[in-house]
Structure formats: structure tokens, C-alpha cells
Amino acid sequence: MAPKIKLSLNNKTDSACKSALKTAAGRKKGSLETLEEAWARIEAMSNTPAEVRMISEVRAALEAGKIGREPASVAKGSRLSKAELKRIYPEVKSILQQEILENMVANMPSNYWLIQTEAQFSKLLRLLEKEEIMIFDVETTGTNVFQDYLVGHVIGCYSADIHAYIPVRHDTEEAQLNAEYVAEKLKPFYEDKRIKKVAHNGGFDKAILANDLGIQLENLWFDTMPAMVMLNENEASFALKTLATDYLKIPSLTYKELFGNKGFNEVSDLKVAGAYAIKDSDLTMRLMDFQHKHLKRFPSIERYFFEVEMPFVSTILDTESTGFKIDEVYAAEYAERLKNEIDTLENELVEAFEGININSPAQLKPKLEKLTGTKLESVDAKKVLKPLAGQFPLIQKYLKFKGDVKLYSTYISVLPKLVEEKTGRLHPSYRANGATTGRLSSSGGFNAQNLPSEARKIIVAPKNKVIVGLDFGNQEGRIAAAKVQEPFLLDAFRQGKDPYIALATIAYHKNYDEIGKDSVERKRAKTGFLAYIYGTGDRTMGEQLGISKDEAHELKEKLGQQMPRLKKWAQEQRQFVKRNGFVWIGKECRKRRLPDALKGEYRPLLQSTNAPIQGEAAIQTKITMNKMCEMLAEWRQNGRDFKQLATVHDEILVEAPLDITEHERDMLVNVMTQSYLLDGVENESDVEIYMERWGDAVRWQEFTEKRGY
DNA sequence: TATTCCTGCCAC
DNA sequence: AAACGTGGCAGGAATA
Numbered sequence: 001m002a003p004k005i006k007l008s009l010n011n012k013t014d015s016a017c018k019s020a021l022k023t024a025a026g027r028k029k030g031s032l033e034t035l036e037e038a039w040a041r042i043e044a045m046s047n048t049p050a051e052v053r054m055i056s057e058v059r060a061a062l063e064a065g066k067i068g069r070e071p072a073s074v075a076k077g078s079r080l081s082k083a084e085l086k087r088i089y090p091e092v093k094s095i096l097q098q099e100i101l102e103n104m105v106a107n108m109p110s111n112y113w114l115i116q117t118e119a120q121f122s123k124l125l126r127l128l129e130k131e132e133i134m135i136f137d138v139e140t141t142g143t144n145v146f147q148d149y150l151v152g153h154v155i156g157c158y159s160a161d162i163h164a165y166i167p168v169r170h171d172t173e174e175a176q177l178n179a180e181y182v183a184e185k186l187k188p189f190y191e192d193k194r195i196k197k198v199a200h201n202g203g204f205d206k207a208i209l210a211n212d213l214g215i216q217l218e219n220l221w222f223d224t225m226p227a228m229v230m231l232n233e234n235e236a237s238f239a240l241k242t243l244a245t246d247y248l249k250i251p252s253l254t255y256k257e258l259f260g261n262k263g264f265n266e267v268s269d270l271k272v273a274g275a276y277a278i279k280d281s282d283l284t285m286r287l288m289d290f291q292h293k294h295l296k297r298f299p300s301i302e303r304y305f306f307e308v309e310m311p312f313v314s315t316i317l318d319t320e321s322t323g324f325k326i327d328e329v330y331a332a333e334y335a336e337r338l339k340n341e342i343d344t345l346e347n348e349l350v351e352a353f354e355g356i357n358i359n360s361p362a363q364l365k366p367k368l369e370k371l372t373g374t375k376l377e378s379v380d381a382k383k384v385l386k387p388l389a390g391q392f393p394l395i396q397k398y399l400k401f402k403g404d405v406k407l408y409s410t411y412i413s414v415l416p417k418l419v420e421e422k423t424g425r426l427h428p429s430y431r432a433n434g435a436t437t438g439r440l441s442s443s444g445g446f447n448a449q450n451l452p453s454e455a456r457k458i459i460v461a462p463k464n465k466v467i468v469g470l471d472f473g474n475q476e477g478r479i480a481a482a483k484v485q486e487p488f489l490l491d492a493f494r495q496g497k498d499p500y501i502a503l504a505t506i507a508y509h510k511n512y513d514e515i516g517k518d519s520v521e522r523k524r525a526k527t528g529f530l531a532y533i534y535g536t537g538d539r540t541m542g543e544q545l546g547i548s549k550d551e552a553h554e555l556k557e558k559l560g561q562q563m564p565r566l567k568k569w570a571q572e573q574r575q576f577v578k579r580n581g582f583v584w585i586g587k588e589c590r591k592r593r594l595p596d597a598l599k600g601e602y603r604p605l606l607q608s609t610n611a612p613i614q615g616e617a618a619i620q621t622k623i624t625m626n627k628m629c630e631m632l633a634e635w636r637q638n639g640r641d642f643k644q645l646a647t648v649h650d651e652i653l654v655e656a657p658l659d660i661t662e663h664e665r666d667m668l669v670n671v672m673t674q675s676y677l678l679d680g681v682e683n684e685s686d687v688e689i690y691m692e693r694w695g696d697a698v699r700w701q702e703f704t705e706k707r708g709y
Numbered sequence: 710t711a712t713t714c715c716t717g718c719c720a721c
Numbered sequence: 722a723a724a725c726g727t728g729g730c731a732g733g734a735a736t737a
Contacts, residue, residue, distance in 0.1 A: 051737090086737095360733060361716075380717070406718065410731060435727045439721085447729050450720035476721090527725095534725030541725085602724060610726040614721090618727095649721045649727090 038080035045082060058085045061092040097258055104275035112282070113164040114274035116175045121185070124155065124164050128189050133158035133221075135198045135281045135288075136190070138205045139165075139273070141263035145207035146422045150179075151265040152273065153186060156281030158198070163281040165274040172268040183213045196221035200240040200284045203313045203432075207321070224284055226309045227291040229433040230301050234593055244283040247290055252283065304589035304619075309432070312622050315629040316430050316440070319644045322655055323425025324448075324459045327693070331416045331458040338408040345401040352394055358401070368395070411455035418446045426459070428646055432622075437615040438590060439649060448646050456695035461655070466691050466703070467645060468654045468665070470672050473684030474499070475617045475650040480533060482678035483612065484569040488562050490680045500526040507558050528552075528559040532570050533613050535606035570609050577608035585615030617650060620676040620683075625652060627675040631667065640664070653694075658707065665700065 033041070039059060047055065061067045073084050115121050128134065135156030142148035152167040168179035189195060190209060199205050202223045209215040225238050235243075241252035258276065259267065267273040295302040349358045356363040361379045368385075369376050371392060378384055381402055389396040419426050428448035434441020442449045451459075461467045472478075477499055481489035492502040501515045503525035508515070515521045524545055531541050542552035560567040577583050577597040585592055592611035597604035625647060632642040632654070642664075645653040654668060665687060672685035688697035691706060698706065 357733085362734080378716090402718090406731080410719075410729095431728095434729090437727060439727055441728050442720095443729055445730095447720080450718090450729065452719055455719090531725070536725040537723065539723075544725085606725065607727095614727065617721095651721085 033079060035080065042080065042082050042085070047082075051082070054089050055082075055085060057096065058089055058092050061095065066095050067092055097253075100253060101258065101272045101275070104279070105271045108271075108275045108278070109282075111162050112275070112278040113162060114270060114278070115164050115166040116177065116270065118177065121166065121177060121182070124157075124162070124166075125185060125189075127157045127160050127162055128155070131157045131159060131195060133196045133198060134189060135163070135285050136202075136205060137199060137277070137280045137284065138208045139167075139264040139277050140208055141265050143204070145204060145211055146420045146427070148208070148263070149212045150208055151263070152277060153182065154277045154281045155186070156198075156285055158285060161285075163278045163285075165277040167270050167273055169265055170267060170270060170273060171265050172270060174268075174270045176270070183215065187213075187215050190215045190217050193218045195219060198222045198224070198284060198288050200280070200287070201225045201238075203317045206314070207317055210321075220310065220313055222288050222292070223310060223313055224287045224291060226313065226433060227288070227295065227305060230305050230309070230590060231291060231294055232593065233433065233436045233438075233590075234595075240280060240283055240287070243287055248283065248286050250283065250286075252279070298588075300588040301590055304586070308589070308619065308622055308626065311626045312432055315622075315626050315644070316432050318629050318633075319625070319646065320427055320429060322643045322645045323420065323423055323427040324645065324694070325424070325462045326416055326419055326426055326458055327460045328416055328419075330460075331412060334458060335408065335412045335416075338404055338412055342401065342404050342408060345397060345404065349394070349398060349401060358398070359405075364398075371395075407452065407454055411451065412458065415446065415455070415458060430647075435614075435618075437592060437611045438585060438618040438622075439614060440618070440621075440647065449648050453695045457693045459694040460692055461690055461694075464658045465641075465655055466658055466660065466689050467694055468656045468660070468668060469686075469688040469690060469697065470652045470654065470668055471686040471688070472617075472620070472650040472672065473686055475620065476533070476613050477529070478678055478681045478683065479616050479620070480566065480613050482681045483616070484563075484565045485680060486563050486565045489566075493681045498522070500529065503529060503559055503562060506562050507555060524555060525559065528555050529563070529566075531556055532560070532563070532566050533609050535570070535609055573608040573612070574605045577604055583608045583612055585612050586619045589619055590615065621647060621650065621652070624672060624675040628652060628654070628668070628671050631671055635664075659709075662700075 042055060043052075058067075062069070067088060069080070070084055070088060073081075078084075113120065113124065115124060135154075135158060137154035138150050139152040139154065140148045140150055149169065151169040152165055154163070154165050156163040166182055167174075167176045168182050170176060190197075197217060197220045199220065200223065202217075202220045202225075206217045206220060209217050224240070224243070228235055228238055228243055237243075239254055241254045244250045244252045255276075264273065264277075267276075295305060346358065350356070353364070353367045356367060358364055365376060365379050368379060371394060372388060376384055381399055385395050385399055389399055415426060426446055428442055428446060429444035430448070431441045431443070434443075440449070477489070478493060480486075481493060481499070488502070489499050492499040497512065498517070500522045501512060501517075501519075504510070504515050504519070504521040505512050507525055507528075508521045510521065524547075527536075527541060527545055530536065536544075538553040538556065539549045541556065542549045545552065547555075573583060577594050578600075581595045581598045582591045582593040584590075592607065592615060594604035594607055594611075597608065625644065629644055632644060635642045641657050642660075643655045645655045647653070652672070656664070669685050669687060673683040677683070687700060689700065689703040690697055691703060
């Protein structure tokens with residue numbers, strides 16, 4: 001159970017506590033070991049890091065007299081145990097939390113304003129009128145931007161160095177200004193394009209303002225979270241409090257550490273709420289100053305940050321707000337069908353394998369070994385079992401079972417539950433820099449980036465809408481060709497050829513037309529090409545292609561002769577990272593810091609070639625999405641209901657009206673191909689139309705035929 | 710019983 | 722000696 005936090009401020013150490021302390025001190029004589037010995041004994045146990053922290057915190061609290069031992073344990077005369085420490089730990093934590101909060105209130109600086117009257121609020125508004133830079137942060141009931149609501153505004157005036165909290169919806173008897181009144185007064189400032197806004201993870205705050213209060217925040221100018229990514233993408237945590245502790249040397253506990261899982265509305269003492277909330281504005285401002293100073297040392301990174309990453313905060317928010325529509329009837333039927341199939345398969349498998357838990361690899365392995373009569377390395381479905389499936393129907397059945405379970409339990413049974421009640425849509429949630437290379441990641445129950453095609457079928461276009469899928473054609477291949485200026489690849493792209501087939505014609509002495517899209521030759525050439533970027537070794541490459549290590553080596557060499565610049569570039573990247581501990585991404589837009597390369601580790605050498613390619617592709621996608629968002633917003637102004645729906649790395653999904661015109665289609669493609677140009681290579685974008693289900697694509701021709709006009 | 714670690718698998 | 726990159730998540734196993 002989460003510890004309860006007392007939020008009153010005048011509760012001194014009570015007498016119960018003091019008497020418990022006396023008991024603790026006095027009980028020493030009844031025991032065979034001294035307290036000192038007890039601590040030594042417990043500290044010598046094999047403790048996890050969390051336990052070590054727990055023990056030291058409880059010890060400090062006991063020795064400072066902040067808490068006593070358990071009366072029951074003392075009465076029994078039992079010696080101090082780790083279990084007892086664990087039992088009293090929640091109370092220790094609660095006492096420490098309260099102490100810190102009391103401290104924050106007692107030492108609240110004079111430039112921290114808690115605003116509870118109109119007079120105070122007016123004073124703040126007058127200050128704001130003179131500000132060019134405003135720090136802001138919203139305090140809320142939780143972190144769901146659709147369900148949770150604002151309970152208070154944190155506002156900071158940069159030049160005046162005044163930071164304020166305006167509580168409006170706390171569950172308290174204390175005086176609070178009227179929520180609507182405050183929102184109405186602040187709205188002009190939030191929406192003023194001339195005022196630069198500074199926030200930490202401002203996308204969240206922007207979404208709450210929009211969804212809860214109908215405020216459209218303008219000019220989110222500096223977000224200290226993506227800024228930190230620019231300065232060090234390897235940071236273990238990007239939480240404001242962690243960064244403040246580490247970089248500003250201002251020790252700061254996180255929200256969870258201070259308030260646990262409660263919503264901020266439950267903090268009933270507004271002085272406590274204020275002291276905590278206002279500090280965020282101060283920290284954000286200081287962090288911004290610190291980061292801005294460091295960004296200025298790298299003008300190319302600074303420029304990228306302001307031109308791409310900052311607008312992208314709004315772009316991704318806009319994308320998330322659209323949301324997918326789910327065909328709930330179809331999903332329910334599909335789930336039912338899968339469940340039945342899984343149950344049947346499971347029963348059959350359990351019977352065949354004599355009642356074991358077939359979901360346990362440990363239990364399954366010996367059974368499969370008995371079945372096949374061979375020693376198995378593992379029960380890895382892809383690597384080990386698939387080759388055996390043809391020979392053993394039971395293994396075939398098991399693989400089917402595994403596949404169905406994955407589909408059912410990860411996607412089909414789960415997705416419908418994640419539909420947001422307020423909007424009726426399934427909203428993806430992205431982290432703009434979820435991957436260290438700058439790629440996006442997606443999480444929060446619904447990962448929009450790893451849906452298998454079977455699961456995509458439960459997603460549909462809304463009535464009178466279609467989903468338009470725009471795919472970069474061989475995005476990473478083109479970026480690699482342009483980056484290293486490899487003549488062979490550049491020529492292939494220029495001639496509209498598939499570069500992998502072109503490579504295969506050389507490696508296998510065949511004509512271009514003789515090598516198909518799905519041919520072994522093309523696959524080998526592609527794998528060989530990627531091997532230079534991924535750093536694949538001969539043995540692994542051989543395994544991937546089902547050829548010998550020597551054959552793989554030979555193929556790689558052959559391709560290397562065709563792509564001397566790529567080969568050379570890969571070598572140079574490795575040299576560079578070994579010397580400098582980082583590589584550049586894009587035109588010095590951002591760094592991928594790989595400090596372990598300086599220690600001679602191997603993995604960074606692989607990353608040194610992959611990160612620039614994957615990272616630049618991410619930059620291209622972000623810039624393109626920014627442009628797309630801008631254009632679609634204009635279209636909506638003109639009554640055309642287009643919205644960005646999602647992205648899957650090299651793909652952008654747009655929700656479009658059914659009557660989308662050919663011209664509009666071309667404009668979408670134009671944004672894809674012209675927003676981020678490559679040296680010596682044209683971009684290419686495919687267009688697919690999903691009239692009904694995501695996954696069931698039709699080409700434009702077929703689309704217009706089916707549409708009937 | 711709840712948390713953390715590991716394995717395996719989905720995507721690009 | 723050899724080493725393919727970036728993610729998220731389900732569920733068993735291990736831990737406490």
C-alpha cells in the first residue's frame with residue numbers, strides 16, 4: 001500500500017513517537033546484541049540496492065528519534081530484523097516526505113508567489129504583460145490528457161524572475177480563485193504568439209490546456225526535455241527533478257517521491273502545493289538558461305533544435321490527437337475466434353505433452369527434445385522450431401498456438417479496451433526522441449509502430465474518410481547513398497532502378513530483368529549492403545542468408561568493390577568514433593554520443609555506422625511531418641478535413657476525406673519528397689489508400705474505381 | 710503477493 | 722574469437 005502523506009504542517013513529533021524512542025533505547029539491555037551489532041548484522045546481509053537505501057533511511061530516522069521500533073517487537077524482546085525495518089519503512093518515508101515538504105514551505109523564496117486572491121493575480125498579470133518569455137506548467141489530476149484535468153497553473157515571468165502558482169481545483173477548504181475566471185484571464189497570454197513559452201515536456205501541458213480549457217497554446221519556444229536530448233541523449237532520466245539535481249545541483253525529489261500516486265488535486269494544503277509547483281517554474285527557467293548556453297556552443301545543433309525539434313512537439317501532439325477508429329464489432333468477433341482457436345490448440349498440446357505448462361519454455365524443452373530425439377539449443381520459435389515444423393506436426397501446432405497467443409494477448413484483445421471514451425478513438429502516444437538515434441518510439445498500452453498486419457485489420461477509416469499511407473521509398477538506402485555519394489547507388493536511383501537488384505546483377509552476373517523483387521539474389525545483395533551499415537559479421541550474415549561464412553564474406557567483398565565509398569565510409573566512421581566518442585547525425589544536426597568507443601568496446605563501432613543513417617532518416621521524417629502538419633492545418637482552414645494520423649518511422653498516415661482529389665494526393669506526395677532533399681538522390685514516396693481497413697491497401701486507380709468517381 | 714529480470718517476438 | 726541497429730510489451734522465472 002502506498003504510504004499516506006500527511007499534508008498538515010503543524011504536526012510536531014508526537015509524544016507517542018518519543019515514548020517509542022525511549023523504549024527502543026531502553027530495550028537494549030534485554031537483548032543479547034547491542035543495537036550497533038544489530039545494524040552491523042543487517043547491513044552485512046545480502047541486500048539489494050533498494051534494501052540498502054531502505055536500511056540506511058530507517059536507521060537514520062530511528063537514530064534521529066523521528067520514529068520508534070514496532071511496539072509489538074519491542075514487547076516480545078525480539079531483536080531488530082530486516083522484516084521489521086521493512087514494516088516501518090512506509091512510515092519513515094512518509095515522515096521524510098512531510099519533512100521535505102515542510103522545509104519547502106518554510107524556506108519558500110520571496111519570488112515564489114502563491115496566488116489565492118484577485119489582487120495577487122492582477123499583480124501577476126501586470127508583470128506578465130511586460131514579459132517576452134513565460135515559463136509555464138500545468139498541475140493536473142493525472143497524466144491522461146483526455147481524462148485528467150487541470151488543478152492549477154504554474155506561471156513564471158522570465159525577466160522579473162517571479163514564479164507563481166494559481167491553484168483552482170484542489171480538494172480543499174482553502175481559498176482558490178475561480179477556475180474559469182483564471183483560465184479566461186490567462187488565455188490571452190497562453191495564446192499570444194509574441195510571448196515565448198518555456199516548459200519541460202510542454203506537449204503534455206499544451207494538450208491539457210487544449211482539451212480541458214480550450215486554450216490553444218502558441219509559441220512553445222523552448223522545451224527543456226528535448227533540449228536535454230540534444231545535449232545528451234544518453235541521459236538515464238529526463239525528468240525535470242533529476243536534471244535539476246544533476247545539472248543545476250538543486251536537489252529535487254520527483255512528484256512520485258513526494259506525493260506517491262495521488263493526483264495533485266488531493267494535495268489539500270495549498271502552501272505545500274505551491275511550494276512544490278512553483279519550484280518547477282524556477283527549475284525549468286534555470287535549466288533553460290543552462291541548456292541554451294550549451295546549445296550556443298554548437299550552432300548547428302541549436303538550429304536543428306529550434307527549427308525541427310521544437311515545432312515537432314506540436315506536430316506530434318496534433319498527430320496523437322487524431323486517433324484511430326476501431327471496428328469494435330469486427331475486433332470482438334476476431335478476438336472470440338482467436339480465443340476459441342487458442343483454447344483448442346492448447347488443450348491438444350497439453351494432452352500431447354502430458355499436462356505440462358506449454359507456455360513454459362523450461363517445461364517444454366525436454367518434451368520437444370523427446371519428440372524430436374535431438375538436443376535443442378532453445379525453444380526459439382523462429383530459429384530452432386520453424387525448420388522442424390515440416391517434420392513434426394505437433395511443432396507446427398505449437399507454432400500456430402504461439403502466434404495466435406501473441407496476436408490475441410498483445411493486440412486483438414487489448415486494443416479495443418484502449419479506445420478513449422471521450423473521443424471514441426484509439427490515440428497513439430509517441431516519444432519524439434524515444435530512440436537514442438532520434439527515432440520516435442510509441443508506448444502506453446498502444447504501440448502504433450509495431451502492429452502486425454493482422455492486427456491492423458481492426459483499425460478502419462471513419463465514415464466518409466480514407467486513410468492515406470505515404471511511404472518513403474527505400475528511405476535509409478537513399479540516405480546512405482547520398483551520405484557517402486556512392487556512384488553506383490546514385491546511378492541506380494537516378495535510373496529508377498532498385499539498387500539491390502542492380503547490385504545483384506554485378507554479384508551474380510545476370511541481367512537486371514532476370515532478377516525478381518523476391519529473388520534470392522536481391523535478398524542477398526540487400527543483406528550485403530545492409531551489412532556495411534549494420535556492421536554484420538560474416539558468420540551472422542551467412543546465417544541470415546543460409547549460406548556459408550566464406551560465401552557471405554565473398555559476397556560482401558564483391559559488393560564492397562561496387563561500393564568503395566560505402567566501404568571506406570564505414571571504416572572512417574569507426575575511426576572517428578574511436579577517437580571522438582561520438583558520431584554526427586545529419587548535417588551536424590545532432591550527435592550520437594558513444595563514449596564506450598573510447599574504451600575500445602566493440603558495439604559502438606556498429607552503432608557508429610547505423611546511427612547516422614537511422615538518425616538522418618528520423619530527421620527527414622520529422623521535418624516532413626512538420627511540413628505536412630502545417631499544410632493540413634491550412635487545408636482544414638479551407639474546409640478540407642485532412643489530419644495527420646500516425647507515423648511508423650518511414651511512413652506517414654493521413655486521414656483524408658473520401659473525396660480526396662488527385663491534386664491533393666500529389667500535394668501530399670510533394671511534401672514527402674520535397675521537404676528534406678538529399679544530395680544527388682531524389683526522394684520517392686509511395687501512396688496507398690486504405691478505404692476500409694488499415695492493412696488492406698488499394699492503389700489510386702483501384703480506389704477511384706471503387707469510389708465511383 | 711508484488712516487483713524485477715529474462716526471453717521471445719512484433720515493427721521499421 | 723566474434724560481435725546487425727532502434728524500440729515496446731507479454732508472460733514465465735526469479736526474487737523478496
